[in-house]
Each structure stands twice: as C-alpha cells, then as structure tokens.
Amino acid sequence: MTADQDMYASSTETTEGRVFTVSGQDWDQIAEGLAEDDSDRIVVNMGPQHPSTHGVLRLILELEGETVTEARCGIGYLHTGIEKNMEFRSWVQGVTFCTRMDYLSPFFNEATYSLGVERLLDIEDQVPEKADVMRVLLMELNRISSHLVAIATGGMEIGALTVMTVGFRERELVLDLFELITGLRMNHAFIRPGGVAQDLPPGALDEIRAFVALMRKRLPEYAALCNANPIFKARLENVGTLDLEGCVALGLTGPVLRSTGYPWDLRKSEPYCGYETYDFDVQTWDTADSYGRFRIRLNEMWESLKIVEQAADRLAGLEGAPVMIEDKKIGWPSQLAIGSDGMGNSLDHIRHIMGESMEALIHHFKLVTEGFRVPAGQAYVPVESPRGELGAHVVSDGGTRPFRAHFRDPSFTNLQATSVMSEGGMISDVIVAIASIDPVMGGVDR
Secondary structure, eight states: TTTSSTTEEEEEESSSOOOOOOOOHHHHHHHHHHSSSSSOEEEEEEOOOOSSSSSSSSSEEEETEEEEEEEEEOTTTTTTOOOGGGSOTTTHHHHHHTSSSSTTSSHHHHHHHHHHHHHHTTGGGGGOHHHHHHHHHHHHHHHHHHHHHHHHHHHHHTTTTTHHHHHHHHHHHHHHHHHHHHHHHHHOOOOTTTSSSSSOOTTTTHHHHHHHHHHHHHHHHHHHIIIIIIHHHHHTSSSSSOOHHHHHHHHHOTTHHHHTTOOOHHHHHHHOTTTTGGOOHHHHHHHSHHHHHHHHHHHHHHHHHHHHHHHHHHHHHTEEEEEEEOTTSOOOOOOOOEEEEEEEHHHHHHHHHHHHOHHHHHHHHHHHOOOOOOEEEEEEEEEEEEEEEEEEEEESSSSSSSSSSEEEEEEHHHHHGGHHHHTTBBHHHHHHHHHOOOHHHHHHHH
C-alpha cells in the first residue's frame, strides 16, 4: 500500500458519466466544466444535512439545468429501533418509547398505541370519561403546536422569516401548557392504557382558556402575512400538485389528501375518544397544491381551538372524577404529585400502599415491574394525527410485553409523493413540496 492510498477505502472508478468534485468554488466554474459536455444532466444530493429537508432526509435529485427530472428519497438516517425495543418492555412502558417517534405530535403516538392495547384488553368502555376528554384536549393542543411548526419551518425555507418567529412564539405557549399538565414539554408518556397518568393540576383550565383567547387574536396574523401575499402565493400555488387519484393510489392522508377536496378525517369517519360528540368541521381545499395544504393547516388550528374550548368546558364539570380505569389489575397505581422532590408518588399514596397490607404492596410491585397480561390477539386503532392516519398494530401472545408493535406512520407513507410532486419542477419547488408534506423523520425511521 502506497502512502497516497486510503487503507479504509478501496479505489473505485466510475463506469458511467462524469465525476464532478465540488470543493467550494463558484457555480460558474462548475457550469464551465459542464459546458464542455453536450448533456446538462447532473445528480445532486440534497441532505441529509441540508437545512431545508425537514430533518435527516436525503433527496437524490437528477437535474437538467435547474429542472428536476428525477427525485428519490433516502431515509433511515434517524433509525431508532423503537418498535423492536417495545418488545422488551411492559405494555405500559411501551408508551415511553412510541411517544418519541413523531416527536412533534407525541400525544397521538401515545393515543393510538393505548387505544390498541385497550381494544386487546376489551376495556374500551371502561376508560373514564374524564380521561377521554383529557386525551382529546391534549391531542388538539398538540395538533395546533404541530401545525405551527409546519407553517413556521415552511415559511423559513422560502425566506418568510416572520412566519417562523411568530410560529415558534405560539408553539412555546402550547409547550408551556403541556409542561403544566404533564410535567414535560415533549415525550410525555402521559396517555396510558386505561386512561391518563394524572389529573389536571389546579389552575390548568384557566391557563387553557387564556391560551384559546390569545390564539384567536394571534392566528389572524398568519392570514395577514401569507394568505394573499403575492410572493408567498407565487411560491406555493401550483407547486407540489397531486390530485385525488394520485393520493388514493399512494395511500396519502391528512392535509395532502384533504387539499384535493376529499373530506377524509378519522375524527369524523371513524371516531375515537368521543370525537363524535364534539362540534367541528373537516377542512378541505380544492387546489391539490402546497398552497391548499397551508390553508388547511391554518383552518384546522381554528377548529382545534373550538374542540379545546369544548373539552375545557366538559372538564370543568368533571371535577374530581377518575382519570384511570378502576380495575386495579390494569390501572397504573401511581398517584403523581408535586412534592419537595419534584414529580413523584405523593407521600400519602406511599403511606397508603405501605400501610394497607403486604398483599397490596406485592401487587403494586408486580404491576409496576412486571406489568399486566394482555390476552392473545391483535388490534389496529388509527387516529387522525396532524400529518394523516397514524395507527398502531399491536400483537399480543398473552404475555406482559408486546409480541409485536408496528406503526403506520403518515410521514413514511406521504413521502412516497416526493417524486410525483417534484419531477418536472424547479429545484426551489422541491423545498416547497417537501414542506407541504410536513414529514417528521422520527416517525419515518422509528
């Protein structure tokens, strides 16, 4: 081996086309080199470190000049093995893993998994009403925060920096509510099989109502900044177009599907958590392009505010009601409270467990460490996440751990549209098309 050879990589030669080494020179110099060739075809890697590919997404673009002739996705850079890891934890502990998949909408991950486990346990009718209302409340607040990120990052990528700053400003308010209710800003593990982890803290409903009132004043700012803005519309209209037939063929859901005018929303078509009892409208658009998806997300935040308000009113009438199933063989036994040591079991609850009986203490210990058994079978319960149909397919062999847990993540499915939306357009349109899909790579690569 000579001194100039790499001991870790063998020498290879290309057998097709020309190789361009781009090392920081001006594009004019590269263009001069290309001019010597009859073909303008060039292959460019966009990502996975590109700031405009929504995380660690790699796009392989084949270009003729600045026109995209072929676009492909390269995924897997954020692989976490979450689904496999869940097979080695109890059913309740599985929530702490799946909440980290689509990290912009953790409550939806927790909800679809918990609903699947509850169906296997055949306890769907035993989940307390207050737990269902709290789940709806948290999911709709989460829908608002997720859409805010979609609009903020999408605006940033086309140079609308004010949209980004106000988007993240409002998202902080939602995360403050999450921290108040669950103790955490993200990755909450709060929605669990049988209910939710704990009741609302004092003053939470007042904070929620104040947030709704503030958002009703703030949301019109987005409309004023973007809706009729000629530059914004020029970048989004007729970009990333995909009609209903294409969406159905690829299995696309969420705002991408509803931008074709088709009102498919699982909250209406296959209700869960009592969504059929709430007053809201499914938002659609008729342009099937990136602009329509932006307008849908903006309108959906208004609808979510309506649902949050209704949920808050219901919770006001459920003061002191249980938030976890009464079955002591399933219901998570901890009674969380903020004490001198932060978040943990309340001292009164510990005294109750330790002082009641040895059998109660043993039962508590086994339920926490080993977990409950779930009858053999399989279940799939989808929910309408901010990006479309999110479903957990949970399989049990009768043990205390999932035999298999597989998630149908909408980001993964919707990314199939990348080539259809991008090919034939300009490089700049690829950024807009991807932003309109709003993929979260944690959900894609899970």
